[in-house]
Amino acid sequence: MSMLVFFFVPAVIFLTVVAPIWLILHYWTRSRQNKGLSDEERQTLEDALSVAERLEKRVATLETILDAEHPNWRTAREDDYRRGGS
Known part of the structure; x- marks a missing residue:
């Protein structure tokens, strides 16, 4: 049971906190790069x-x-x- 909690808690924290921030920053920087004309x-x-x-x-x-x-x-x-x- 402790092994399940050992992997489950960090996974939930990553998916609820880190992943959304990471995705938002990724697409924000992409849109800033593509603002001007080539x-x-x-x-x-x-x-x-x-x-x-x-x-x-x-x-x-x-x-x-x-x-x-x-x-x-x-x-x-x-x-x-x-x-x-x-």
Whole structure:
């Protein structure tokens, strides 16, 4: 009986006190390590931003050309849409 108590009491203390604290600290440090972006993620984000900026410039250029060639292109498209055309 004393051997059972010898192993049982420390096991219960470990599982109720030490293990939860250990798990909490482990995952807390993991989340702190993973807070920022990795170098690869940062580079991908910068590439996506540069593509978006180039596309924005292209759209602005196309709108300028359309404004010069067809001054009412915006309202004409809205009128077609309201009339049920495509």
